Amino acid sequence: MKLQVLGKGCSKCHQLEENAKTALENAGEDVELETVYEITEASAMGLMDAPGLAVDGDIKIQGRIPDPDEIVSLIKS
Numbered sequence: 001m002k003l004q005v006l007g008k009g010c011s012k013c014h015q016l017e018e019n020a021k022t023a024l025e026n027a028g029e030d031v032e033l034e035t036v037y038e039i040t041e042a043s044a045m046g047l048m049d050a051p052g053l054a055v056d057g058d059i060k061i062q063g064r065i066p067d068p069d070e071i072v073s074l075i076k077s
Contacts, residue, residue: 001029001030001031001032001055001056001075002031002032002033002034002055002056002057003020003024003031003032003033003034003053003054003055003071003075004033004034004035004036004045004053004054004055004057005017005020005033005034005035005036005051005052005053006036006042006045006047006050006051006052006053006054006059006062007036007037007039007042007047007050007051007052008037008039008042008050009037010050010051012050012051012065013035013037013050013051015051015065016051016053016065016066017033017035019065019066019067019068019071020033020053020068020071021033022068023068023069023071023072023075024075026068026069026072027071027072027075027076029075029076031075045057045059046059047059047062048062048063049062049063050062050063051063051064051065053066053071053074055074055075060074061074
């Protein structure tokens with residue numbers, strides 16, 4: 001499984017990245033974390049509002065920063 005933080009590298013994107021790292025520590029799953037801070041690449045994936053979070057290339061959250069518990073729920077579902 002791959003978890004991707006999408007955006008342009010702003011402070012909100014970095015906060016989402018930190019929340020994702022915390023979630024991965026808590027999830028106990030084998031998940032790869034990737035950051036995509038090249039906005040053209042993130043837009044090509046379908047990102048309309050940064051920051052965004054994708055699971056296996058499918059954008060699940062955009063325009064807000066989910067807490068680590070919500071990210072764990074996405075990983076486990």
